[in-house]
Amino acid sequence: MNKRKIGSKGEQLACDYLSVNGFSIELRNHYTPYGEIDLIGFKEGTLYFIEVKFRRTDSYGTARESLSYKKKKNMRASAIHYLKNRTEKYVPFKISYLGITLTDGFNEFDFIENIFE
């Protein structure tokens, strides 16, 4: 399995998890000049730009730690880029993070609604 496949497996897990939790997935792997938005979801009138991190082990740092300052900045820029090209009327949005860590054969989900808080 190459890295790409691991990533898309993680994203599939994320989609399943989010759907169960009442999100409707609008878009997957949306590319902007500032980088990729893994998932764009919608729930209760709010748009969620979600970065998915999948980790099979904590040995190289935790999933949360892997989100650098630069990545956060790019995520914000990507989200704004997406919103500018969106024709519908304005909706509140959040930039979120979903970490998935494989521990003892189980997937542990760690969802943070707003990474800038």
Added chain:
Amino acid sequence: MYSKVKSAVVVGLKGSVIEIETQISRGMPYHVIVGLPSQVIRESKDRVKSALKESGIRFPDDRITQNMFPAHLKKEGAHLDLPIAMGIMCCIIEPKVDLQGIGFIGELSLEGRIRPVTGVLSLVEGFVEDGLRQIVMPRQNLPEVSGIKDIEVYAFDDLNELVRAVEFGEMSPSTFEEETINHSLGYQIDFNEVIGQNQAIRAIEISAVGNHNLLMVGPPGCGKTMIAERLRTILPPLSLEKQLESAKVYSLLGERATANERPFLAPHHSITRAAMIGGTNALIPGIVTRAHNGVLFLDEILEFKNEVLQSLREPISNRTVLLTRNHQSVEYPCDFQLIATMNPCPCGNYMAKDLNCSCNDFEIKRYLNKLSGAILDRFDMLVLMDRVELKDVSEKNRFFDSEGISKRILKAFEFKRKLESSGIEIEMNSETSSKLMRYYNTGKLSMRGHSKLFEIAKSIAILEGIETINQKCLSEAIAYQGFHRLKHNL
């Protein structure tokens, strides 16, 4: 998740208790410390993180906000590592001990060891004033606080050990190992090595009894420095209370004070004002504060920078020094005895018995004027010394040795204490006081000089073991006066 732990910071020599609040909430990893932390404390974030990880504790991947209260006090010092770490830990675990009754101090190493810190005595005193009796501190600092009563100290080496003790409520107070203080101060030097100069030795003995400032003037090589250096062999040991005062100063500097020995400081004449008085941005105590309860010896006082000497004016008369920098001021004690030496003229032989002085009057005057009248007035006693005629090189001083002098001084101190406890004031008899009045009216004394002359006469009386100052005491005291004698031929 919320927790509150207590620690302290040092302001000047005083400890002041602070509270560290910690709040951990879900969010991206983020650690912020607010409440006027200094650079050292911002660095301690990384030490704490590493120390916790190395101790086998999972560092929370959440949003950690820590606040130090009161916010106006500048938080300085690496000893806040441990309370910061404990604040985070107590959010995660459920402590079984009452955190509000415990003060934490300690620095952490990256591997989770608890390192010794400076200023422990002041910190502990701050805790005690605030009513905190239980203190967690590094094991290596334990001997320093052995003199303080009514506290329970928990000494730890290792963060993991401490966390487990707090988690399970199994803290047991550490016991002090009775330190073997070396009471016999084995000096290599002794007053019996000084040949002649008996009047100077007598003067230094009197000065040691009353803590008088003494200036020794004489040609080069006559033994001024030798005598001054031997002063430390006869100084009485410090009382327990004063030991603690000195220990606080040294603990702030990260040094251990040497048991009950009085400090004796002889700075080189190239010393700067900040080093002498204290200062820099960190308000570090200077040499005068280190010499608190001891002796400050200025060899060749005229070679010292004028600004350094002038800055000694207030410390000498006030016995404290108030330093102010960057919106904060601290007061340090500096109750020292000043001993200084100088030559009477540039060539050094002026007024010597059988040596010829090659200086002219103007040169001597200019030389002596380096020492301003204000500084001179702060010397209670002045001894003029001269060359000693040598009869036998191997000769030892027959009248003085350190052991004998220190016995006399100890006796004098006991006598003084006895007088104080029974409320007896040493007084002058009427003849003597009229003699003092006459001497004052010659215009050779300032008002300060007058009261100091009285003090010297008192010290002589104490040394003699008598309760009234008689004419003999006063005459001897007057003999130690008079810089004017140096100048009167010019």
